[in-house]
Amino acid sequence: MSNNETFIVGYGITKFGEQYSTNPSSSASTAITSAIHNAKISKDLIQGLYFGSLLSNTNLQPFVGAEAARECNLNVPISKVDAGNASGAAAFHQAFMAVKSGLLDCIVVLGTEKTSDYVNSSKIEQILGGTIDYLWEFEQGATLTSLYAWMTQAHMNEHNTTLEQLASVPVKNHRNGVNNPIAQYRREISLERFLKAKRISDPIGRFDPATHCDGSAAVIIVSDKFVKQHSEVEQKAKIVGSAQASDKLALHHRTTLSSLMATKVASKNAYSMAKIAPEDISIAEVHDSYPIGEILAIEDLGFFPKGEGGKATIEGKTQINSDISVNTSGGLKARGDPFGATGIAQIIEIVQQINGEADKRQVDDIKFGLAQNVMGTGASSLVNIFSNMEDDK
Amino acid sequence: MSNNETFIVGYGITKFGEQYSTNPSSSASTAITSAIHNAKISKDLIQGLYFGSLLSNTNLQPFVGAEAARECNLNVPISKVDAGNASGAAAFHQAFMAVKSGLLDCIVVLGTEKTSDYVNSSKIEQILGGTIDYLWEFEQGATLTSLYAWMTQAHMNEHNTTLEQLASVPVKNHRNGVNNPIAQYRREISLERFLKAKRISDPIGRFDPATHCDGSAAVIIVSDKFVKQHSEVEQKAKIVGSAQASDKLALHHRTTLSSLMATKVASKNAYSMAKIAPEDISIAEVHDSYPIGEILAIEDLGFFPKGEGGKATIEGKTQINSDISVNTSGGLKARGDPFGATGIAQIIEIVQQINGEADKRQVDDIKFGLAQNVMGTGASSLVNIFSNMEDDK
Numbered sequence: 001m002s003n004n005e006t007f008i009v010g011y012g013i014t015k016f017g018e019q020y021s022t023n024p025s026s027s028a029s030t031a032i033t034s035a036i037h038n039a040k041i042s043k044d045l046i047q048g049l050y051f052g053s054l055l056s057n058t059n060l061q062p063f064v065g066a067e068a069a070r071e072c073n074l075n076v077p078i079s080k081v082d083a084g085n086a087s088g089a090a091a092f093h094q095a096f097m098a099v100k101s102g103l104l105d106c107i108v109v110l111g112t113e114k115t116s117d118y119v120n121s122s123k124i125e126q127i128l129g130g131t132i133d134y135l136w137e138f139e140q141g142a143t144l145t146s147l148y149a150w151m152t153q154a155h156m157n158e159h160n161t162t163l164e165q166l167a168s169v170p171v172k173n174h175r176n177g178v179n180n181p182i183a184q185y186r187r188e189i190s191l192e193r194f195l196k197a198k199r200i201s202d203p204i205g206r207f208d209p210a211t212h213c214d215g216s217a218a219v220i221i222v223s224d225k226f227v228k229q230h231s232e233v234e235q236k237a238k239i240v241g242s243a244q245a246s247d248k249l250a251l252h253h254r255t256t257l258s259s260l261m262a263t264k265v266a267s268k269n270a271y272s273m274a275k276i277a278p279e280d281i282s283i284a285e286v287h288d289s290y291p292i293g294e295i296l297a298i299e300d301l302g303f304f305p306k307g308e309g310g311k312a313t314i315e316g317k318t319q320i321n322s323d324i325s326v327n328t329s330g331g332l333k334a335r336g337d338p339f340g341a342t343g344i345a346q347i348i349e350i351v352q353q354i355n356g357e358a359d360k361r362q363v364d365d366i367k368f369g370l371a372q373n374v375m376g377t378g379a380s381s382l383v384n385i386f387s388n389m390e391d392d393k
Numbered sequence: 394m395s396n397n398e399t400f401i402v403g404y405g406i407t408k409f410g411e412q413y414s415t416n417p418s419s420s421a422s423t424a425i426t427s428a429i430h431n432a433k434i435s436k437d438l439i440q441g442l443y444f445g446s447l448l449s450n451t452n453l454q455p456f457v458g459a460e461a462a463r464e465c466n467l468n469v470p471i472s473k474v475d476a477g478n479a480s481g482a483a484a485f486h487q488a489f490m491a492v493k494s495g496l497l498d499c500i501v502v503l504g505t506e507k508t509s510d511y512v513n514s515s516k517i518e519q520i521l522g523g524t525i526d527y528l529w530e531f532e533q534g535a536t537l538t539s540l541y542a543w544m545t546q547a548h549m550n551e552h553n554t555t556l557e558q559l560a561s562v563p564v565k566n567h568r569n570g571v572n573n574p575i576a577q578y579r580r581e582i583s584l585e586r587f588l589k590a591k592r593i594s595d596p597i598g599r600f601d602p603a604t605h606c607d608g609s610a611a612v613i614i615v616s617d618k619f620v621k622q623h624s625e626v627e628q629k630a631k632i633v634g635s636a637q638a639s640d641k642l643a644l645h646h647r648t649t650l651s652s653l654m655a656t657k658v659a660s661k662n663a664y665s666m667a668k669i670a671p672e673d674i675s676i677a678e679v680h681d682s683y684p685i686g687e688i689l690a691i692e693d694l695g696f697f698p699k700g701e702g703g704k705a706t707i708e709g710k711t712q713i714n715s716d717i718s719v720n721t722s723g724g725l726k727a728r729g730d731p732f733g734a735t736g737i738a739q740i741i742e743i744v745q746q747i748n749g750e751a752d753k754r755q756v757d758d759i760k761f762g763l764a765q766n767v768m769g770t771g772a773s774s775l776v777n778i779f780s781n782m783e784d785d786k
Contacts, residue, residue: 062475062523066642066772077637078773079487082473094472094487101493130455244470249459379459380471
């Protein structure tokens with residue numbers, strides 16, 4: 001027995017930001033409880049919990065998902081998936097396959113992070129050092145920021161991408177974030193301010209990187225079998241494609257610095273599964289932890305030709321209700337980046353948009369939405385594609 | 394499209410023991426390469442790598458599986474599954490579902506550990522503290538050993554289990570380990586020596602716990618679709634059941650100390666999937682990290698009634714070619730326990746036994762074999778069941 005179709009029936013998300021006094025498992029159980037409430041199902045229907053959390057390994061309560069499950073009184077198998085800062089989407093992908101396999105019919109997927117425990121500590125840099133090549137990059141002095149600076153410079157050299165084009169990514173994302181109630185930063189930042197900022201790792205400026213924060217997000221995936229047995233439960237989106245691809249950990253082992261091969265391969269496979277082309281995507285949440293991240297994404301996902309991502313962005317082709325609406329949530333930059341929670345937050349934005357629940361950031365006439373979550377500098381990339389339920393009704 | 398049947402077509406394992414000068418990724422890639430060689434397939438047929446490794450989070454090269462994949466020139470999606478010291482079996486279970494889902498048809502599953510980097514350090518105790526309730530058990534002074542002492546005492550109180558019965562577990566397992574070429578300890582230890590040993594956490598004696606060590610193990614799972622397309626590839630075992638169940642992290646949140654509810658639930662589900670009963674199992678590899686672990690396992694897996702595991706063991710009912718042959722490999726106790734690698738090593742023992750490749754520890758007329766891997770004091774339990782290929786030939 002296996003399931004051919006999978007759906008999202010509920011989601012829950014906390015405010016993203018600095019939550020010094022919130023217990024990690026309380027934040028996680030809040031997201032789970034909200035998702036169950038949003039799905040309007042009994043918690044007893046849930047058959048499994050998948051979770052991702054980058055820092056939990058070091059929080060020393062690595063099974064924060066198990067602790068949250070206990071708080072929610074969920075007696076289900078608990079699976080932890082680790083793909084560094086892409087752990088949320090990676091947990092989602094594994095849960096998707098578990099539902100597809102026919103073994104589980106209703107899974108809650110949790111992404112959660114408490115980064116503020118490590119304020120004024122180098123611990124987070126060190127843990128992020130594990131998402132790149134720890135021995136041959138991090139221990140030699142490279143950080144995510146310095147490696148992304150190389151990737152940015154390579155793209156500028158090869159495709160004449162400008163600092164203005166790069167800065168237009170976070171400018172747009174901060175503008176979108178203003179209307180996202182859970183976003184960490186709900187204010188605009190001007191292009192001038194990005195350009196005038198001190199370079200922290202040239203060409204990356206002080207305001208360019210997304211900032212890590214605290215937060216939790218959860219979604220509920222069900223099978224077609226579940227849908228048949230529980231006709232009262234509303235499907236909020238259909239999962240039409242889900243794929244992961246990996247690349248070498250270290251930049252020096254890769255063939256290019258100006259593309260994420262993992263994103264190219266994962267999206268190719270996800271489009272193929274969904275039987276669609278990049279042109280069919282109306283909205284995309286992509287991994288803009290640095291401005292170049294979004295430019296690489298919109299090129300490698302096939303929305304724009306290689307080298308034209310910067311130009312497309314500065315021309316407004318990725319703003320809300322343009323050619324393709326990218327990071328309507330504010331992206332990692334304005335929503336904030338609670339590592340493990342980010343991949344699930346991206347999916348929730350797509351589901352909300354598909355259901356017309358995105359209020360002032362709502363995009364019109366969405367058929368397909370895509371979420372892309374990246375580990376490190378591209379060691380793994382996860383691409384999940386969703387469709388609305390119109391065709392099924 | 395989905396796969397109804399899944400098979401093991403290859404395995405590879407390194408020697409278990411202290412390997413101070415072996416690089417973690419070299420050990421891992423040795424196991425992967427051996428598995429590919431054993432399967433007699435081209436590495437290009439492999440579509441995914443799943444891996445588990447408890448200490449890799451702290452090794453600071455958390456993606457040791459990605460590094461090993463690079464060394465083996467495997468360009469595939471890399472998934473890391475974390476279930477503490479049961480990460481090997483947990484990675485196997487997720488890979489099994491991925492193959493069942495129809496998304497991947499040939500996956501290599503790796504378990505790997507390098508513990509000797511932490512000799513003379515309390516780091517391993519601390520990391521193992523994350524597999525129990527870190528805040529309410531480990532930080533209050535409890536360790537895996539002191540918690541297992543409670544569980545041992547509870548079983549002694551409730552079922553009159555004796556120290557002699559408990560010691561007969563490692564006596565048998567050391568006897569079996571003598572004939573396992575990859576085992577860390579290939580020597581017998583007498584019952585008297587176990588009984589006379591100093592109590593380190595009463596009633597647990599100095600020689601009772603399994604010892605952690607270094608090592609890597611890998612198996613290759615394929616779908617029926619793969620088998621049809623590659624008729625030259627020999628199936629070594631069929632995966633007929635695979636299940637995970639979880640319990641509360643902390644002992645004080647559980648309903649009993651003298652059963653692992655996660656093992657009961659996981660085995661019930663795995664038997665149901667396999668459409669067999671406990672009586673159908675000829676061989677079992679179970680998690681004997683402490684003597685009580687094997688006694689709980691053989692009861693909770695349904696081989697003996699609750700409370701009779703100790704008696705059955707001292708009467709020889711679990712030795713090779715008796716009622717049920719348990720831990721023919723030597724178990725965690727004699728083979729050694731490289732945490733993440735243990736779950737895969739258990740599966741390899743079952744596959745070798747099923748194929749008549751177990752030399753002096755060979756069990757006759759095996760139909761079904763079972764492997765059980767436990768996280769912490771039972772926060773998660775994984776049960777995988779395999780059959781021989783006779784009926785299919």
